[in-house]
Amino acid sequence: MGVIRLAIDAMGGDYAPAEIVAGVVEGARDFDLNLILVGDPDALQAELARHSIDGLPVEVVPSSGAVRMDEDPVQAVRTRPEASINVACSLVLQGRADGVLSMGHSGASGIAGLFHFGALPGVDRPAIVAPLLGLRENMYLVDAGANTEVRPQHLLQFALMGAAYVECATGVSRPRVALLSNGSEANKGNKVTKAAFPLLAAEPKLNFAGNIEGSTLLTSDINVVVCDGFVGNIFFKSTEGVIEALLTEVEAMLSSLPPEMATHLQPRLEALKERNDYATYGAAALVGLKQPLFIGHGHSRAKAVRNSIATAQKMIQQDVLGRISHVLKDVQATAVG
């Protein structure tokens, strides 16, 4: 495979386009890949002018407008082909890019991905696989927010896609998979997770460890946590809110220390904060599409954009789509409409 070409929706995200452009410039300097900024050409050129980009493989492709958070994403994606996420996806279909990265409206990104690329055979619902927390390595959650309503078979597909993705992302072979539930016992769960349990248990391609509770998750050896996208989204946002509140209290506590002690601890506190800040992580993948699509945190600043580019590059190079297709090939029979 040649040099990866990544199309980046430069108009999506809370700090677009300035931080997206800054992150893309960093990524172009640090990694060996070609980056295509999709967005308002004047705004992008103005941002690029703030950086020294001589010789960097950064290109601008014009688009007009972006999907706003208060819009109906299906309607917006369908009726505005000139919007940045649509133009970014079309570059892949035209053979001009190998994948898309967006920090914008994640629902709209997913819909655009499905609309332009379609789902892999055996996949009814693409899902978001996101690294869990800085507190725990090699742990990912699927679905982090793409599907608010699922059926048991969808959770099985999420588990299979998640495991294939996590193998590529972490190198862990036969990653341990668990259903996020309200109790560790096999009889715990809601209607959908209870019905999914035997499907996951019976699937030989999965290394299924049963149900897991949030209270023991972080000290467990689970690699792939499976849940619907409503629960997954609430999980991520709630833990994010708690971490932020708790670290604020820790900072207040440390402010009572003599200055030299506070100075001594500052780098460690910063490291702890950064490690627990979702916005510093690489993008999550929307798995199950026929082309690679990565979704970054809406709060992403330059560093997060840079890290997301690295994640996208790695996963495309490792042919994560090929692995997911392969895993799903034989389980197509279980797919539901």
Place this chain on the structure above:
Amino acid sequence: MGVIRLAIDAMGGDYAPAEIVAGVVEGARDFDLNLILVGDPDALQAELARHSIDGLPVEVVPSSGAVRMDEDPVQAVRTRPEASINVACSLVLQGRADGVLSMGHSGASGIAGLFHFGALPGVDRPAIVAPLLGLRENMYLVDAGANTEVRPQHLLQFALMGAAYVECATGVSRPRVALLSNGSEANKGNKVTKAAFPLLAAEPKLNFAGNIEGSTLLTSDINVVVCDGFVGNIFFKSTEGVIEALLTEVEAMLSSLPPEMATHLQPRLEALKERNDYATYGAAALVGLKQPLFIGHGHSRAKAVRNSIATAQKMIQQDVLGRISHVLKDVQATAVG
């Protein structure tokens, strides 16, 4: 109202009966109420013998066995009337106690409550109202785990019961109510929360503030967070796990300090840990029953049992059931089977 009499299931919880008995002795010393320990009489007398209880209003009522976590709770409650939770509930029906407190199997406690007491008119599903976090005062979540499947009307009932409870518990009048969702916009949610949204918005007895995300919850002015019991349980356990992991990291960080500094910070760190430990909180209430039933954390030690007793006493004295009945009286028309 005379002195409150509280029946305590002394056989339920991870540290039963030792810590339950110790907490009951503390409660009997600190508060003006009569406490009835329900459990294996030999075990309870042996535990009581470790304390000086002369003159304390603590009584023992014998029972045989408790519902285990791996049992089917419906089956266990129905077939074993001699189990501790059943005996505790029957004391209320016999007029010997004003309410029940249990640290045991929360599902079984709820089923026993429904079985013995029945639901209030207008209530289809009793729900657990639990104080949210030490990070935020006057914030409660309902349902914290009683109902894994709900319909939109149930979420309306949870909201009304939760608001009535929180008024009693906190003194906040017209508490602000929000639906926990995957986005703050009115169009976000799963099928059930989306259908519940207009019901809550149209109910004049509610001070409804719309959807809320976990990421902004702790910095919001919401008092009652409404969700189904599957999501609520996962919310509590996941945030608990994250808090524990994060505080472990903070402790490790502080261990690099010189001993005198560490000593200086120790009390503040302990306070932070305690405030963020669900097990130190007072019990949650199972609201919607015809009699008061309180459910403590399974990890409760003596102090948590003592605090739970205080919560139960306060809520019974304030006639929280009367308030909930009053609120639900006029909305009975919306009740579904």
